[in-house]
Amino acid sequence: MPGLKDKYAIxxxxxxxxxxxxxRTTRALGVEAVRAAMVDAGLGAGEVDGMLxxxxxxxxxxxxxxGDLGIRLNFYMDCSGGGSSIEALIGIAMGxxxxxxxxxxxxxxxxxxxxxxxxxxxxxxxxxxxxxSLEAGIHxxxxxxxxxxPSFMRHMFEYGTTSEQVAHVKMAHSHxxxxxxxxxxxxxxxxxxxxxxxxxxxxxxxxxxxxxTDNGVAIIVTSADxxxxxxxxxxxxxxxxxxxxxEQPGGYHWSRGPISRVAGVYGAxxxxxxxxxxxxxxxxxxxxxxxxxxxMLQLEAYGFCKEGEGGDYVSSGIIELGGARPNNxxxxxxxxxxxxxxxxxxxNVRQLRGLADDYxxxxxxxxxxxxxxxxxxxxxxxxxxxxxxxxxxxxxxSALIMHN
Amino acid sequence: MAExxxxxxxxxxxxxxxxxxxxxxxAGRFVLQRCAECARxxxxxxxxxPFCTALEWEWAEVSGKGxxxxxxxxxxxxxxxxxxxVPYAIVLVELDEQRGVPTExxxxxxxxxxxxxxxxxxxLERVAIGLRVEVGFTPLGDGLALPRFHLSEEAPxxxxxxxxx
Numbered sequence: 001m002p003g004l005k006d007k008y009a010i011x012x013x014x015x016x017x018x019x020x021x022x023x024r025t026t027r028a029l030g031v032e033a034v035r036a037a038m039v040d041a042g043l044g045a046g047e048v049d050g051m052l053x054x055x056x057x058x059x060x061x062x063x064x065x066x067g068d069l070g071i072r073l074n075f076y077m078d079c080s081g082g083g084s085s086i087e088a089l090i091g092i093a094m095g096x097x098x099x100x101x102x103x104x105x106x107x108x109x110x111x112x113x114x115x116x117x118x119x120x121x122x123x124x125x126x127x128x129x130x131x132x133s134l135e136a137g138i139h140x141x142x143x144x145x146x147x148x149x150p151s152f153m154r155h156m157f158e159y160g161t162t163s164e165q166v167a168h169v170k171m172a173h174s175h176x177x178x179x180x181x182x183x184x185x186x187x188x189x190x191x192x193x194x195x196x197x198x199x200x201x202x203x204x205x206x207x208x209x210x211x212x213t214d215n216g217v218a219i220i221v222t223s224a225d226x227x228x229x230x231x232x233x234x235x236x237x238x239x240x241x242x243x244x245x246x247e248q249p250g251g252y253h254w255s256r257g258p259i260s261r262v263a264g265v266y267g268a269x270x271x272x273x274x275x276x277x278x279x280x281x282x283x284x285x286x287x288x289x290x291x292x293x294x295x296m297l298q299l300e301a302y303g304f305c306k307e308g309e310g311g312d313y314v315s316s317g318i319i320e321l322g323g324a325r326p327n328n329x330x331x332x333x334x335x336x337x338x339x340x341x342x343x344x345x346x347x348n349v350r351q352l353r354g355l356a357d358d359y360x361x362x363x364x365x366x367x368x369x370x371x372x373x374x375x376x377x378x379x380x381x382x383x384x385x386x387x388x389x390x391x392x393x394x395x396x397x398s399a400l401i402m403h404n
Numbered sequence: 405m406a407e408x409x410x411x412x413x414x415x416x417x418x419x420x421x422x423x424x425x426x427x428x429x430x431a432g433r434f435v436l437q438r439c440a441e442c443a444r445x446x447x448x449x450x451x452x453x454p455f456c457t458a459l460e461w462e463w464a465e466v467s468g469k470g471x472x473x474x475x476x477x478x479x480x481x482x483x484x485x486x487x488x489x490v491p492y493a494i495v496l497v498e499l500d501e502q503r504g505v506p507t508e509x510x511x512x513x514x515x516x517x518x519x520x521x522x523x524x525x526x527x528l529e530r531v532a533i534g535l536r537v538e539v540g541f542t543p544l545g546d547g548l549a550l551p552r553f554h555l556s557e558e559a560p561x562x563x564x565x566x567x568x569x
Binding site for chain 1: 408411412413414415416419422425426446447448449450454473474475476477478479480481482483486489492494496507509510513515516517528533550552565567569
């Protein structure tokens with residue numbers, strides 16, 4: 001599939017802190033994140049003219065964020081959507097610039113994901129059973145964990161995948177987070193810690209689930225001619241796919257096909273086709289870790305290992321810093337904090353710049369020790385190609401490949 | 405007013421599909437939509453045939469028998485209605501009708517809390533992939549009932565598998 005390889009780049013990244021008590025509106029979080037991305041890129045208010053955001057009725061719309069920053073927009077769109085939105089929105093940003101509608105697009109996600117709208121549910125209300133909740137909610141399936149768990153259980157049945165194998169995902173990401181000053185949870189977690197944590201819904205333990213936080217995150221996309229003249233080394237976009245579906249009559253991911261085979265099987269040929277590379281060429285992955293096993297299912301779907309061998313792959317050491325292809329070097333959603341995916345993009349841009357903001361004293365100058373012990377480095381040596389694997393649910397995913 | 409576990413069951417006036425499904429259950433019939441063009445059954449409820457796009461359909465009664473394809477055991481309730489239901493198993497049932505259609509990996513799949521003879525959550529020790537199940541009907545009031553599955557007397561379809569620990 002033809003794409004726009006190397007014609008667009010991510011030129012700015014910005015983040016607020018990750019907390020469970022922001023004490024601020026999503027407007028304040030969004031403004032801080034977008035401004036941080038502009039400062040990072042060296043762009044003033046007059047040089048950003050497009051804005052995109054995604055939300056679940058828990059954010060502040062682009063015109064308000066732009067208005068606060070004195071930005072006049074030639075294009076904006078605020079989309080309903082959660083995980084896997086960000087890669088798709090990067091593709092949309094490229095498209096609207098290509099169409100001549102604007103020149104530089106800021107994309108943000110702002111959420112009080114712990115204090116206001118918890119994706120896992122607050123249990124504060126007793127909703128009415130109506131419409132499609134008569135097929136799932138009324139049977140006791142009312143959260144992301146409850147919705148996805150049967151896919152993982154079936155994978156365990158068909159392939160012999162174990163809780164211990166996927167617990168390695170949490171272990172690896174926690175080691176990465178221990179070298180990320182921004183991470184909400186920096187404590188290193190062992191496989192046994194995961195297995196000893198309480199069941200949320202079997203086969204998922206508490207520590208198989210990600211960390212809901214309050215945060216704002218932003219990135220800036222622009223065309224190659226502008227990207228070359230900005231402050232940072234551009235992260236060049238090689239390919240993008242999303243939001244890709246698998247068949248899902250009724251809107252339910254479990255209604256068709258093998259339920260542990262996820263939408264990435266359809267995204268893979270699109271994104272690798274544009275990029276002109278294969279999984280073996282990728283140095284760093286950012287596979288969506290809403291749960292430990294979601295990382296595994298996506299790595300399988302995009303061909304980093306064979307279907308059914310994801311348990312072996314994620315427990316082999318490959319996904320750890322120092323391994324052949326580290327995954328979620330920030331600690332990801334499991335440890336750094338839940339961002340609906342955009343945080344994984346920021347981390348891969350950092351890796352491509354050689355500027356992972358770890359505990360190395362001169363990281364900002366690109367000087368890294370590559371010592372991945374606790375409280376040390378999290379920069380991957382010679383990272384040249386990164387890939388993001390976005391997840392909304394088993395039937396919806398997105399992907400992005402970048403190089404430096 | 406129909407009610408279930410302390411929550412209102414409200415069928416919108418423009419939703420005859422869910423209304424018909426729950427009304428048939430109240431009459432002891434487990435029905436699915438059958439396409440008027442290609443005659444394939446479908447579930448979950450939808451407004452077109454996912455196999456041929458035809459809009460016309462009719463209700464068709466099915467056996468209500470099937471096999472557990474996957475499951476989970478919920479320990480941490482989210483929805484307040486299920487706080488006194490935990491622990492409970494949610495099963496994904498593959499019905500006997502139309503298995504392997506349209507591909508070998510497909511079938512008519514229905515979600516249900518696995519319930520016991522008293523219509524309470526079944527003991528978690530008894531749930532496993534491969535076990536045979538049958539539909540029953542939980543009254544909701546107002547002429548509606550909810551189809552839910554319980555273990556059947558039939559021999560398992562294959563060696564039962566469940567997650568230990």
